[in-house]
Amino acid sequence: MIAESWRAARSSVPPGHLDAAGCNVPSDRTLDAVVGHLRHEREVGGYRAVPDLHASRAALAALVGAGADDVALLESGTAAMAALLGGWPLPPGSRVGVTRAEYGSTLMLLYRLARLRDWKLLELPVDDDSRLDPGGLASMLAGGLDLVVLSHISSHRGVVQPAVAVGRLCRAAGVPLVLDVCQSLGHVDTGGAGATAYVGTSRKWLAGPRGVGFLIVPGLAGGMDAAAPALGGHAWVRGEAPAVGGHAWARGEAPAFGGQRVRAEAPAVGGHGWVKGEAAPLAGAARYETSEGPIAARAGFGVAVLEHRTLGPAAVHAHLAELGVTARRLLDGIGGWRAGEPLDEPSAIVTLRPPPGVDPETAVEDARSRAAEASLLIGTVPVGRAPADLPTPVLRISPSPGAYQEDLHALARVLDR
Numbered sequence: 123m124i125a126e127s128w129r130a131a132r133s134s135v136p137p138g139h140l141d142a143a144g145c146n147v148p149s150d151r152t153l154d155a156v157v158g159h160l161r162h163e164r165e166v167g168g169y170r171a172v173p174d175l176h177a178s179r180a181a182l183a184a185l186v187g188a189g190a191d192d193v194a195l196l197e198s199g200t201a202a203m204a205a206l207l208g209g210w211p212l213p214p215g216s217r218v219g220v221t222r223a224e225y226g227s228t229l230m231l232l233y234r235l236a237r238l239r240d241w242k243l244l245e246l247p248v249d250d251d252s253r254l255d256p257g258g259l260a261s262m263l264a265g266g267l268d269l270v271v272l273s274h275i276s277s278h279r280g281v282v283q284p285a286v287a288v289g290r291l292c293r294a295a296g297v298p299l300v301l302d303v304c305q306s307l308g309h310v311d312t313g314g315a316g317a318t319a320y321v322g323t324s325r326k327w328l329a330g331p332r333g334v335g336f337l338i339v340p341g342l343a344g345g346m347d348a349a350a351p352a353l354g355g356h357a358w359v360r361g362e363a364p365a366v367g368g369h370a371w372a373r374g375e376a377p378a379f380g381g382q383r384v385r386a387e388a389p390a391v392g393g394h395g396w397v398k399g400e401a402a403p404l405a406g407a408a409r410y411e412t413s414e415g416p417i418a419a420r421a422g423f424g425v426a427v428l429e430h431r432t433l434g435p436a437a438v439h440a441h442l443a444e445l446g447v448t449a450r451r452l453l454d455g456i457g458g459w460r461a462g463e464p465l466d467e468p469s470a471i472v473t474l475r476p477p478p479g480v481d482p483e484t485a486v487e488d489a490r491s492r493a494a495e496a497s498l499l500i501g502t503v504p505v506g507r508a509p510a511d512l513p514t515p516v517l518r519i520s521p522s523p524g525a526y527q528e529d530l531h532a533l534a535r536v537l538d539r
């Protein structure tokens with residue numbers, strides 16, 4: 123039923139598409155919303171063509187138990203994470219917990235922030251499947267952590283992290299949790315974690331267009347702000363302004379952007395713009411959102427989110443888990459390839475590790491191209507995606523809800539040589 127509805131919403135799908143975790147296939151209505159918005163911008167003027175995304179923001183936020191005002195739309199999951207962590211007001215010496223399976227870009231960002239701001243990165247304990255051990259997390263929280271960053275599902279391994287247990291432990295310890303849901307929202311249940319912030323992306327399991335990522339920040343606390351302030355999400359609150367056209371600001375207040383007032387404390391010599399000032403974030407997650415961006419893609423993303431809700435998240439999750447388990451049982455061991463996660467893991471990310479005794483890079487690339495010859499679109503994951511956790515590159519098979527079982531069998535035949 124889910125598979126049929128998903129396919130019916132798409133007049134075409136790339137043949138043998140098994141790469142939902144890379145870039146999923148948008149529906150016709152999603153594409154129409156993107157193109158329709160671009161046309162509308164041309165007809166009425168870009169700034170006048172503002173899509174009403176309130177219902178979509180509310181539906182998106184509801185997937186993690188948050189509200190529409192907690193949502194900020196950005197350009198990618200990576201941009202969202204950078205905006206969030208780059209502006210996080212952790213003082214020098216702060217301790218940030220991450221697992222070795224954390225996403226490559228997030229690790230790069232954390233390493234840089236740790237160096238620049240003197241944060242300490244602490245490795246959270248995981249088991250052989252790189253699944254976070256809640257008991258180990260509890261002792262580390264007791265030892266003192268200031269932030270925990272966790273990917274609910276990794277890009278390189280279909281293991282579903284115990285987000286609800288992690289969230290409960292972090293809340294009990296008063297430690298903020300950032301949950302990366304790029305690979306889990308639209309794929310598995312993301313409710314009940316109670317995280318401070320969620321980072322996600324459009325084009326994977328929500329099947330939105332490329333070029334959209336998002337933050338959901340139900341736990342916005344004092345001091346949390348975007349890495350860089352911007353008009354649209356911020357207002358001037360104080361400034362020392364120079365003369366404009368020969369007229370200096372008087373000491374006092376003048377209206378400014380966003381309805382807030384600028385207090386100009388000192389006039390300055392003319393012609394040099396603002397010399398001193400302060401930007402205050404607007405209420406809610408709006409402070410993280412860029413006012414300029416691919417507005418048409420955001421409109422398409424809004425439709426994709428509503429379609430996911432209509433399809434029924436719980437039914438989608440169950441169907442995807444079943445597809446993943448079916449794929450692992452079918453593919454594990456074929457041609458010496460081994461599943462990178464437990465066979466019964468309830469996710470539709472299936473990774474396959476190359477057979478022993480062959481050059482892993484060559485084996486992975488060769489399998490991907492043989493699959494392509496058989497009209498099967500699968501992913502490959504390079505070691506850099508999770509350098510501390512991936513010993514070799516792997517194949518990644520990630521069926522969308524509309525995937526055909528026959529394509530999984532065709533892949534088994536390709537790998538069985």
Ligand SMILES: *Cc1c(COP(=O)(O)O)cnc(C)c1O
Binds near residue numbers: 276
């Ligand atoms: C894809 C992904 C990201 C980054 O999202 P982009 O939209 O590609 O920037 C972050 N974390 C995980 C786990 C991902 O799979």
